[in-house]
Amino acid sequence: MTDTQPTVADGSPAGTRNETEDPAKIRRTDHYKKEYVQAFVEKWDELIDWEGRAKSEGRFFIDLLKKRGKVLVLDAATGTGFHSVQLLKAGFSVTSCDGSAEMLAKAFENGRQRGLILNTVHADWRWLNRDLAGKFDAILCLGNSFTHLHEERDRRRTLAEFYAALKHDGILILDQRNYDKILDEGFSTKHKFYYCGDQVSxxxxxVDESLARFCYRFPDGSAYHLNMFPLRRDYTTGLMKQVGFTSVKTYGDFTEDTGDADFLIHVAEKSYGE
Structure with a gap:
């Protein structure tokens, strides 16, 4: 026998965290790795509905990048590959990154089915530049993914890693749910823009000021959960500026009207834009 205390997968002492832990108390950055189980990943595209999503966002990201002359793009939260595929088809050079190996495998398969070979990288954002070489014109962090970071030090470090991975005139495009609306007014949405699957809720x-626990229900009766940090808009844009981004413009549901939007899209410039 040894004096070493056994640990579980997330590094915590065995017996301190287990399946009986109150899910509303789980506020750890690495928890998403346990949430994106294979069965959930396989159903993710039912939630997105690629055709519906393509119609809802149109050429928003493509036009935004082309207007600024960006070519080398890091899709930092590629998920099942929707945006990587759209950008590749539009002529961009794309590196597809995710912290979930299961998501990356699904993204690669989705690309292959469409005649594309995705350049995939499995990486933790907090140590992004350890796993990636070179600099990018633009980094996309979409799908409300930034809210998987539950601790402020992880959010600051991730933004700093994104900043360092950009060229001197690079941009970061980061989206999030409109948590101000959820926290202050309650949840109401028809998911017309992001989660377009009409048979999925x-x-x-x-919800409280440091946790939004979402449930995803599918037609076969299965349900999965994600615990996320409810980022307020001013907090997010403030962090971006604190790590060095010189200006941030926020859009709401692919328009400039952010008031009643379901999702907010922040475009942060590493140097002042036009």
Whole structure:
């Protein structure tokens, strides 16, 4: 026998965290790795509905990048590959990154089915530049993914890693749910823009100032959960500026009207834009 205390997968002492832990108390950055189980990943495209999503966002990201002359793009939260595929088809050079190996495998398969070979990288954002070489014209962090970071030090470090991975005139495009609206007014959405699957529901089961626990229910009766940090808009844009981004413009649901938007899209410039 040894004096070493056994640990579980997330590094915590064995017996301190287990399946009986209150899910509304789980506020750890690495928890998403346990949430994106293979069965959930396989159903993710039912939630997105690629055709519906393509119609809802149109050429928003393509035009935004082309207007600024960006070519080398890091899709930092590629998920099942929707945006990587759209950008590749539009002529961009894309590197597809995700912290979930299961998501990356699904993204690669989705690309292959469409005649594309995705350049995939499995990386933790907090140590992004350890796993990636070179600089990018633009980094996309979409799908409300930044809210998987539950601790402020992880959010600051991730933004700093994104900043360092950009060229001197690079841009970061980061989206999030409109948590101000959820926290202040309650949840209401028809998911016209992001989660377009009409047979799937994605709604919060629990919300407070440091946790939004969403439940995703599918037609076969299965349900999966994601615990996320409810980022307020001013907090997010403030962090971006604190790590060095010189200006941030925010869009709401692919327009300039952010008031009643379901999702906010922040475009942060590493140097002042036009």
């Amino acid at each position: 994605a709604e919060p089961e629990y």
